[in-house]
Amino acid sequence: KTSWRGIMAEYAPFFGSPDPASIVTLQEGGTPLIPLDRIAREIPVPVSLHAKFEGANPTGSFKDRGMTLAVSRAAARGARALICASTGNTSASAAAYGVRAGLRVFVVIPDGKISRGKLAQAIVHHATVIQVEGLFDQALSIVREVASSHPIALVNSVNPDRLEGQRSVAFEIVDQMGSAPDYHFLPVGNAGNITASWAGYKAYRDAGRLTALPRMMGVQAEGAAPIVLGHVVEKPETLASAIRIGNPASWQGALAASRDSGGTIFSVSDEEILEAYHLLASREGVFCEPASAASLAGFLKKARSGAFSGGERIVLTLTGHGLKDPDAVFRTQTSEIRVPARKEEVLAVLGLT
Numbered sequence: 001k002t003s004w005r006g007i008m009a010e011y012a013p014f015f016g017s018p019d020p021a022s023i024v025t026l027q028e029g030g031t032p033l034i035p036l037d038r039i040a041r042e043i044p045v046p047v048s049l050h051a052k053f054e055g056a057n058p059t060g061s062f063k064d065r066g067m068t069l070a071v072s073r074a075a076a077r078g079a080r081a082l083i084c085a086s087t088g089n090t091s092a093s094a095a096a097y098g099v100r101a102g103l104r105v106f107v108v109i110p111d112g113k114i115s116r117g118k119l120a121q122a123i124v125h126h127a128t129v130i131q132v133e134g135l136f137d138q139a140l141s142i143v144r145e146v147a148s149s150h151p152i153a154l155v156n157s158v159n160p161d162r163l164e165g166q167r168s169v170a171f172e173i174v175d176q177m178g179s180a181p182d183y184h185f186l187p188v189g190n191a192g193n194i195t196a197s198w199a200g201y202k203a204y205r206d207a208g209r210l211t212a213l214p215r216m217m218g219v220q221a222e223g224a225a226p227i228v229l230g231h232v233v234e235k236p237e238t239l240a241s242a243i244r245i246g247n248p249a250s251w252q253g254a255l256a257a258s259r260d261s262g263g264t265i266f267s268v269s270d271e272e273i274l275e276a277y278h279l280l281a282s283r284e285g286v287f288c289e290p291a292s293a294a295s296l297a298g299f300l301k302k303a304r305s306g307a308f309s310g311g312e313r314i315v316l317t318l319t320g321h322g323l324k325d326p327d328a329v330f331r332t333q334t335s336e337i338r339v340p341a342r343k344e345e346v347l348a349v350l351g352l353t
């Protein structure tokens, strides 16, 4: 097989068969669907559990799936600059795809509230980083206004091209499993991804590529759970900084995805997120960022409350790579053994003296 060409080429019929020359791509998508057998054995009934590891995308998150479309189309329309608000991953992806297309990129982020890995990505790709003394929600409303009155393309997920590209995760899961899972858990922040993933399953069904649709299980962090609470959260707070959002743009899309699929949107605590984060890393060798672990935390919560009877096939989206946020590790774990540089000293640590 030739190497993976990126989602717009691999799923060309779903994207209006774009002209290959007009595609701005880093060969995103084609991410692994990793079995989580050791974690699955922890719950009382036998289920099949897999992680769609979106950290394996070129900039380390699922945002690349939407960004290839958004930036390709913005460039084709003659855009010279891109702008986005971000909790970090969108800005990292916009910065990378923007330079690749030769565009200027402006990213507006909540002051001091995005992880260092993501900030490093925006900086290294020469984006202009504007920290606002406020929340993501405020940053988003500012960039929406700026883009509506100036010739700058908005690449947040309120741009329909972003959601159209993010549908591809569902295409891949179905191709990898041979069918849709019974349940698809994913973290919900601005709510674009659950909206897009659900649209992807439906588009694949309409194209005759699958019959049964999954239940969409959206997971919010307790301190930033506007959809669960049914009202805007003025001061969202969670250690999962990627989903610290109080007024999601795709609120209605998320509600429709959960309702129409027979799924639900619910919340988990930061402690549950951290437990899931450490389980993935220490039992499965899978390192995702804290927000991503909300999907496993949500699955475990449902499993422990007896939601599964056995035999279900479950997919979790792990939305971003753990290296995005190394500080999340050091906040809770350290491991430093220093010895003089002699073999005997190392053997002593190994217990082999």
Ligand code: F0G
Residues within 6 Å of the ligand: 061, 063, 085, 086, 087, 088, 089, 090, 091, 157, 187, 188, 189, 190, 191, 192, 193, 194, 242, 243, 289, 291, 292, 319, 320
């Ligand atoms: N997981 C990660 C790692 C994210 O970065 C995001 C969103 C989500 C989950 C939630 O996805 O917003 O579509 O519901 N990050 C955005 C950003 C807000 O700016 O990078 P969503």
